[in-house]
Amino acid sequence: MSSISLKKVAKSYGRLEVVHGIDLDIAHNEFVVLVGPSGCGKSTTLRMIAGLEEITEGEIHIGDRLVNDLPPRKRNISMVFQNYALYPHMNVRDNLGFGLKIAGQPQEVVDERVREAAAILGISELMDRIPAELSGGQRQRVAMGRAIIRDPEAFLFDEPLSNLDAKLRVQMRTEIKKLHHKVKTTVVYVTHDQVEAMTLADRIVIMKDGHIEQVGTPMEVFNHPVNTFVASFIGSPPMNLVPATVAGGQIVLSDETRMPVPRRLASYTHDGMAVIVGIRPDDMTPVGHGIHDSGETANLSLTVELAELLGTETLIYTRLAGQEVQGKMFDPRDVHEGERLPFRVALDKLHLFDAASGRSVRAT
Amino acid sequence: MIETARGRAVGPAPPLRRRGPDLIRYIRTHQTRLTPVLLLAPAILTMLFVVAMPLAFSLWTSLTPYRLTRPETIETFIGLRNYIRLFQDEDFWAAFGRTILFLAIALNVEFLLGLCIALLINKITWGQRMLRTIMMFPMMFSPILVGFQFKFIFNDNIGILNNALQSLGITDQAIAWLVDGRLAMFSIIFAEVWMSTSVFAILLLAGLFAMPRDPIEAARVDGCNPWQVFRHITLPFLMPFAFIAMTIRSLDVARAYDIVAVMTDGGPAGRTELLWTMIARTGYENARMGQANAMAYISTILSIAFTYYFFTKLVAARRYMGGAE
Numbered sequence: 001m002s003s004i005s006l007k008k009v010a011k012s013y014g015r016l017e018v019v020h021g022i023d024l025d026i027a028h029n030e031f032v033v034l035v036g037p038s039g040c041g042k043s044t045t046l047r048m049i050a051g052l053e054e055i056t057e058g059e060i061h062i063g064d065r066l067v068n069d070l071p072p073r074k075r076n077i078s079m080v081f082q083n084y085a086l087y088p089h090m091n092v093r094d095n096l097g098f099g100l101k102i103a104g105q106p107q108e109v110v111d112e113r114v115r116e117a118a119a120i121l122g123i124s125e126l127m128d129r130i131p132a133e134l135s136g137g138q139r140q141r142v143a144m145g146r147a148i149i150r151d152p153e154a155f156l157f158d159e160p161l162s163n164l165d166a167k168l169r170v171q172m173r174t175e176i177k178k179l180h181h182k183v184k185t186t187v188v189y190v191t192h193d194q195v196e197a198m199t200l201a202d203r204i205v206i207m208k209d210g211h212i213e214q215v216g217t218p219m220e221v222f223n224h225p226v227n228t229f230v231a232s233f234i235g236s237p238p239m240n241l242v243p244a245t246v247a248g249g250q251i252v253l254s255d256e257t258r259m260p261v262p263r264r265l266a267s268y269t270h271d272g273m274a275v276i277v278g279i280r281p282d283d284m285t286p287v288g289h290g291i292h293d294s295g296e297t298a299n300l301s302l303t304v305e306l307a308e309l310l311g312t313e314t315l316i317y318t319r320l321a322g323q324e325v326q327g328k329m330f331d332p333r334d335v336h337e338g339e340r341l342p343f344r345v346a347l348d349k350l351h352l353f354d355a356a357s358g359r360s361v362r363a364t
Numbered sequence: 365m366i367e368t369a370r371g372r373a374v375g376p377a378p379p380l381r382r383r384g385p386d387l388i389r390y391i392r393t394h395q396t397r398l399t400p401v402l403l404l405a406p407a408i409l410t411m412l413f414v415v416a417m418p419l420a421f422s423l424w425t426s427l428t429p430y431r432l433t434r435p436e437t438i439e440t441f442i443g444l445r446n447y448i449r450l451f452q453d454e455d456f457w458a459a460f461g462r463t464i465l466f467l468a469i470a471l472n473v474e475f476l477l478g479l480c481i482a483l484l485i486n487k488i489t490w491g492q493r494m495l496r497t498i499m500m501f502p503m504m505f506s507p508i509l510v511g512f513q514f515k516f517i518f519n520d521n522i523g524i525l526n527n528a529l530q531s532l533g534i535t536d537q538a539i540a541w542l543v544d545g546r547l548a549m550f551s552i553i554f555a556e557v558w559m560s561t562s563v564f565a566i567l568l569l570a571g572l573f574a575m576p577r578d579p580i581e582a583a584r585v586d587g588c589n590p591w592q593v594f595r596h597i598t599l600p601f602l603m604p605f606a607f608i609a610m611t612i613r614s615l616d617v618a619r620a621y622d623i624v625a626v627m628t629d630g631g632p633a634g635r636t637e638l639l640w641t642m643i644a645r646t647g648y649e650n651a652r653m654g655q656a657n658a659m660a661y662i663s664t665i666l667s668i669a670f671t672y673y674f675f676t677k678l679v680a681a682r683r684y685m686g687g688a689e
Contacts, residue, residue, distance in 0.1 A: 050579050073587040085578030089600040098596070099586035130683065146586070156585075250389070 002063035002153040003028045004049060009058035011044050019044055020210045021058060031187045035197040036207035042190045043158055049188060050156050051075050062153055068150040078147035079156040082163060084139040086131040092142050093127040099150045103131055120182065137168045142181065154186040161196065191275060194234050195274060206230050225262045228358040231278050233349060237315065240325035243355060244271040253321035259298035261345040268361040269352065275307045275361065277287045278351030281315065284327040296347040430654035446658035455634060456642065456659060463639045465619045467670065470556050470608055477557065478564025486572040499562045507559065511626030514555035518542050545635030547643045548628050550634055560616065564609045571605030607678035614638050614670040639663040
């Protein structure tokens with residue numbers, strides 16, 4: 001139950017630097033999710049906080065303690081691992097109570113806390129089983145129980161759900177969220193799944209190649225991505241990114257398709273500027289199937305290449321200026337390949353990025 | 365006759381004592397029933413000749429006063445007299461106890477040393493492969509040769525050990541390694557440990573290689589210092605591997621003969637006599653094969669007891685091996 005702060009933290013393996021001096025402040029009781037593609041340094045960062053990796057440069061504070069040179073056992077943190085990392089030769093009860101026993105707590109206290117943790121996670125009936133006799137979901141629960149039982153300063157989760165099947169993953173995701181409401185503690189959670197990040201986080205940290213790209217609430221990173229990487233990483237299906245130039249207050253795509261520069265972005269652009277237009281599939285719908293013309297909109301005429309039925313909506317694959325893009329049809333009707341549909345684009349939700357740097361025009 | 369789901373014919377038993385064409389017809393009609401018997405026959409015959417018949421033969425001889433020099437004595441049945449005599453024989457029980465002691469010391473020392481070696485080699489990153497090979501050298505020698513080698517190392521007059529001790533000024537007189545009863549036992553155990561520690565080292569090293577890293581990291585986060593990690597996580601994980609080594613070695617040590625025969629031949633005054641040197645002496649030198657076989661039966665039970673003990677431990681430990689990941 002402490003804040004965690006990283007100051008210019010870097011990690012190198014030999015000459016190869018994998019985390020490049022990142023700064024991050026995690027508030028007391030905050031749920032922070034580190035998200036990014038594999039190899040972006042998110043797990044390494046978490047393991048440095050845990051003390052399982054040495055910190056090459058910079059400082060990590062947990063609470064008001066500098067923990068750089070403290071071994072994991074002295075940092076008073078709990079960690080849930082991707083592979084559960086249960087102790088295979090101990091039954092569930094001993095797995096849960098191990099940390100307390102090592103800390104020298106009397107047996108009655110251990111028993112009491114184990115009972116509590118097991119009740120919170122609904123694993124009371126499994127107490128005498130060994131990990132080999134548990135299913136994936138049950139193992140995950142035991143691993144979480146082992147983490148909450150010690151009442152640590154912070155929880156660290158290292159891709160805890162990636163070994164579970166899709167259905168169980170969604171279920172456990174909700175349970176982690178509920179658990180955090182119940183057991184108020186600082187949480188650092190690593191995942192490569194942006195849906196997990198969006199649903200769980202108070203704040204999301206998006207990482208790429210050992211750098212932090214953006215830190216913000218889920219709404220901030222979704223609505224105001226600072227660059228094309230964040231834009232394409234957060235949100236599913238991903239944002240459509242199409243290169244264009246600005247000319248006379250208009251965005252001109254390579255095939256001469258034109259739409260007006262949104263009013264709120266007009267001051268950030270100038271004539272002849274090379275940009276990348278970002279449109280989320282939700283903001284590009286066939287006329288009459290989603291976006292109303294009340295706001296600032298533009299119209300396009302596009303040919304359906306493929307339609308994916310999802311029930312409440314249909315994903316439409318089409319081509320804009322020679323590039324494959326996706327739109328969404330809400331309240332769907334049947335469409336067939338090759339059909340030409342009028343689309344409406346919500347300009348007030350359109351994003352513009354600088355073509356050279358990839359950064360949002362609002363940020364530069 | 366009923367055809368069962370397995371395609372085997374089940375019917376009333378055929379009348380016995382069929383001969384000639386009747387027998388052939390019987391075989392033809394019951395081919396499917398005979399097939400498994402025919403397929404298993406080689407295995408059954410092998411077991412019969414290799415295991416069952418020698419066992420039966422030695423069991424019979426242990427119930428006779430059979431002497432190698434007087435073959436006709438094999439036909440005299442004397443019941444359990446050999447066994448009764450053994451139960452009153454103090455020398456035999458001394459050798460029995462000494463064998464258990466020998467087993468216990470050798471296995472424990474080998475386990476501890478093997479564990480240390482495995483843990484050290486596991487830490488090495490450069491030259492690990494070569495060290496693993498070098499570690500196995502002692503296993504490449506015949507126990508007889510190892511026995512001779514240590515006989516000369518421990519020799520009180522010309523032995524290199526006494527020579528070294530005296531040159532270094534640690535002692536000024538020759539230590540009678542193989543003549544003093546206690547030291548002789550120590551010397552034999554030393555040779556045995558030198559030869560076989562690598563069995564433990566190799567199997568425990570295999571265990572360390574197979575060990576998942578996550579539980580160790582989890583334990584470190586859970587508050588364990590390095591010793592506690594080893595004590596509560598690494599060691600329990602390695603125990604099945606140790607039990608495999610113990611099972612193999614308990615059979616080896618329980619039949620220890622060659623090294624002892626070469627180094628001391630049970631001497632001085634029977635102070636290093638183990639079960640098998642005693643059995644060999646009784647059977648071949650004194651030619652009392654009936655008595656020797658009775659001893660062998662009792663020592664086989666000892667072997668089985670040790671092996672069974674380690675095997676149950678192994679089975680119990682293996683239960684959780686699947687839950688590591």
